[in-house]
Amino acid sequence: MQQLPSARDNRSQHFANxxxxxxxxxxAVKMLGxxxxxxxxIYEEFLNMLPPAYCAGGFRMIEKLTDDISATFLKVxxxxxxxxxxxxxxxxHRLLNHIHKLNATFNTGRLYQPEGQIITMQVLDDRTLFMDHxxxxxxxxxxxxxxGMQPHVWVMNRYDHNQYRMSVEAMALQRGEEVTKVKL
Structure with missing residues (x-):
């Protein structure tokens, strides 16, 4: 899987991607993943463009890029x-799972609170936000x-070594409903 530049509020970037x-x-087959x-x-525009083929987390375009490769639109x-x-x-569902791992709430098991240390992270285009609840x-x-590196391991390595800056934006990250227990 490879993340390309964000197209939020940038329709031109979406079409470039x-x-x-x-x-x-x-x-074209190299676009897979x-x-x-x-x-x-953009999501709504493409949802209303052609009849969608619904899938886990969203829909696939009925019009294919090549063979069975289609643009897939997801909400996470x-x-x-x-x-x-x-x-x-x-x-x-594999792409959906991959994106979920980039936007997750996990418990390190460290005893900062009786329930452990709960952290929410969100991987964006060129930066990663985290909130240690x-x-x-x-x-x-x-x-x-x-x-190839587990996102939570990478985040905790940077956090533990003070390789981050305080962020007001990250303060808005909400604790996810699903909290995954991880080993560091």
């Missing part, structure tokens, strides 16, 4: 996403988790 293969001259953030306006929490999926290797610390980390 949709057509990246064409603009950069590589086969690429995804990016969009806004509700309060955010909207678009990406390319198929029905075999990068199915819509147990300690009241909200931060922003420059960058995003590297491919």
């Amino acid at each position: 949709l057509n990246q293969y064409r603009n950069e001259g590589f086969p 690429r995804f990016w953030m969009i806004d509700e306006t 929490g309060a955010h909207y996403w678009c990406g390319y999926t198929d029905r075999e290797t990068v199915e819509p 147990s300690r009241g610390i909200a931060g922003e980390i420059q960058g995003t988790p590297p491919q």
Whole structure:
């Protein structure tokens, strides 16, 4: 999976992402698994464009890019996403699960509170926000988790080594309904 530049409030960027293969001259099949953030306006526009094929978390365009690869539009929490999926290797639910991992609430098990240390994180385009609900610390980390590393491990490494700055924006992160217990 590869996250492309955000298209929130930027319709031109959305179309640049949709057509990246064409603009950069590589086969359309290489778009599989690429995804990016969009806004509700873009989501609704595409929902009303053609009859959608509904899937977990959203819908796929009935018009295919190639073979079985389609643009897939998802809503995860309060955010909207678009990406390319198929029905075999990068199915819509796999992309949805991947995005969920980038926007999650987890419990480190550290005993800052009787229930442990509860942290919500949100990975954006070029930065990552976190809210430590147990300690009241909200931060922003420059960058995003590297491919192949568990996002919560990366966030906690930066947090533990004071590689973040305080963030008013991160203070708005709400504790998720589902809290995943993790091992660090």
